[in-house]
Amino acid sequence: MEKHEEQLAAIQEMRDMMDQATRFKSISGLSGILAGILTFICTYTIYLVTGISPFESEALDRMWLMSSQALILCFISLLIICIGIGFYLAMRNANLSGKSAWDNAAKRLAFSLAIPVFAGGIFSMLLARFGLIAIAAPATLLFYGMGLVSASKYTLDAVRTVGLLFIFLGLLATYFLAYGLLIWTLGFGLLHVIYGFIIYVKYERA
Template structure:
């Protein structure tokens, strides 16, 4: 009986070691906080340019149809590029500090499972905007980002799964309250990123 229990314990330990080896742990909570702050600052800049607050009804549709449409497009495209760049840089820095390869198998699996839903959601959002369904862009980006996090969570920190659930829920909420989709978008990409980025930073990164 004792030998059987020891064998089960050894098997469980091996499984835990394999699980740890296949998880991408260099994800940066600090980059999440920066992304959240930049998202809120971008919305504030949009408010300064258009005078339309995310707290107002139909804010996203009104902002898109304002005279600053091209500038608004550049702001959100720039936000995506900067956040992805910071995330990659911080993850590479964390990997090097821990003596790990930046682009190992776990990192590739994490990126593959996250980026495919994100890019599909981004393309789908652009198609919706071209069709004049601007208000749907907020829930679609939240939903696909949440689904991407859920898909990638099995290859990284457990906290990512919770964040994925929150973003997916916010996406559904934004779909139910389209008039305030931009406000819910700000709650997700702004405040949730800051909160969970801080939690991940304190729990896994801070020495």
């Protein structure tokens, strides 16, 4: 009986080792913190341009009507900068730990995350094109959350929890549609900062 239990334990240990080998663990908590801060800056910048606070009802609709170009420029810039920071810091972490920055686990992670994120981005642009900009805020939260859940099997387990929180915020933003921008800012801003800080303290800080 004891021998059988030892064999099961050995098999489980091998499975755990294989699971760890297929996960990309060089994601940067600092990139999450910076993404959150940049989200707050983006929202504040749009507030300065339009004079409309995200705390106001139907803020996103009114901002879009007043200055759609400012919104598009700000959100696209935010996306590009955050992706660039995320890739750069992940590659730096991988190099510092002596691992490949673009191994099979990293490729699977990027692929699993990219499909829902880019689908959500295209879907949001189509919503804006048809004048349904208010739905874009919860849509991006939902698609991003699903992307994190999908990608979590190739990286840290905590990513799954964050993905589920984004999905919850997306549903909440749908229910409180008039305050979608505020919930969007809390998700991509505050949640990113908190998550990034936890990852940085737990895995990166020497």
